[in-house]
Amino acid sequence: MSQSQQADNSASLDQFRSELVDRIDLGMPHTIDRLANLVRIPSVSWDAFDREQVQRSAEFVREQLVQTGLFDEVEIHQYEDAAGRPGQPGVIAHRAPAPGAPTVLLYAHHDVQPPGDERKWDSPVYEPTIRGERLYGRGASDDKAGVMLHIAAIEALRDICEAHQQQLPIGISVFIEGEEENGSRSFGRFLDEHRDALGSDYIIVADSDNPSTETPGLTVALRGNVTFALTVRSLTGAWHSGMFGGVAPDAMLVLTRLLNSLWDENGSVAVPGLRSHSAPVPEYDEQQLANEIGAIGGQLIGVGPVRERTWYQPAITITGIDAPSVAESSNTLLPEVRVRVSARIAPGQPAGEAADALMDYLRAQVPWGAELEFDDLDVGEPFLVDTEAAGVAQMCSAMRDAWGAEPELTAIGGSIPFIAELVERFPDAQILVTGVxxxxxxxxxxxxxxxxxxxxxxxxxxxxFLAGLVLGSDTAQQAE
Ligand SMILES: [Zn+2]
Known part of the structure; x- marks a missing residue:
């Protein structure tokens, strides 16, 4: 390519992008209007709420997708979960790519959380209300704004392609789930039934957050989890503490000694088999966090930067205990105690490996020959994006241009279970977790x-980002 051709090309690319951005500005009132209409539908997906409303919001979303005119098919589907319970309706749209063009799956969810205490709302829960720069209402953000984000982005792209008499070459699938707030129980069925339509080069999950209103965030890691019930059995009977206290290793003593071995003197996890992940983290003031969580002594546990502790290090918590209540306690040595152990595991460590490491460690640490029994095991895989992958750089560049600010690669200490399902079903896809x-x-x-x-x-x-895929080959040439 000659230098002048190159200059022409990059000028037209810049023009395409600036037209796209202008088109989005122009469309904002319509986008907000439709978001408001979606918020008016109380689509709470929990079992005790009216399923008809979730159906209504699915139909609203379907209609919006049909009206884009971009899709070969737009359909509402509904499946039972693994336990045979009926799932909530999700919307799937699909448009095939031109030969050789990349494909992208856009995910969001149209169901919402229950309102909670309605008296604590400053305006009616399902009556969208603008105050200042914010639109209030249940689901206004999580995740109905995610739904409208996808629709507005592809509409703008469609219009600018049309204006340039260019076919939109990329394949686009959209999956708007209807039960994310109810545990994504039939999510796996959707992936299995629509594997061909949903399998894509890139998957954009618009259901996360940004560090601030000025700084965009791309979520690149989630911790996984391992939980189980642990029963400690150390005596065959509940003996009198006056007779045998001082010789009998009662179960509570065994348990406290055993649990104490899980943490070091700083409160960091001391189980050698539980790994940490290493990646840069933004600063977060330790004292500020101690105040935010109301730590009575003003102190936190663990070592290292605060964000490293909540994003990239493992954590272990005891979340429940079965033992006599204080009111019912007597002078008896307990033969057996049961606790729930709940561990957050670092991005990058397979959940099964972490579970084995934790249980092996407990078996090795148990004092006085007591018996341990593990049951009710539940694991969730962590999520870790390869930040060297091209998609991450492309999304960061798109965010930089759109926000006029450097994006932050962030993580979440909790998990988003359906993301593990996406990774499992589509191991080759680049998953980009963005949000509003x-x-x-x-x-x-x-x-x-x-x-x-x-x-x-x-x-x-x-x-x-999508424009970058459309103009992909040109962009590559331009970058040479
Ligand atoms: Zn959400």
């Missing part, structure tokens, strides 16, 4: 809201 939330969003709480400036920037970032 910010620290003031209050998802799941009263006064949930969407910052409209963030929504606008998030739509632009996704549209620019």
């Amino acid at each position: 939330e910010d620290p003031e969003t209050r998802a799941h709480s009263p006064n949930e809201s969407q910052h409209l400036g963030v929504l606008r920037k998030a739509i632009k970032a996704e549209a620019l």
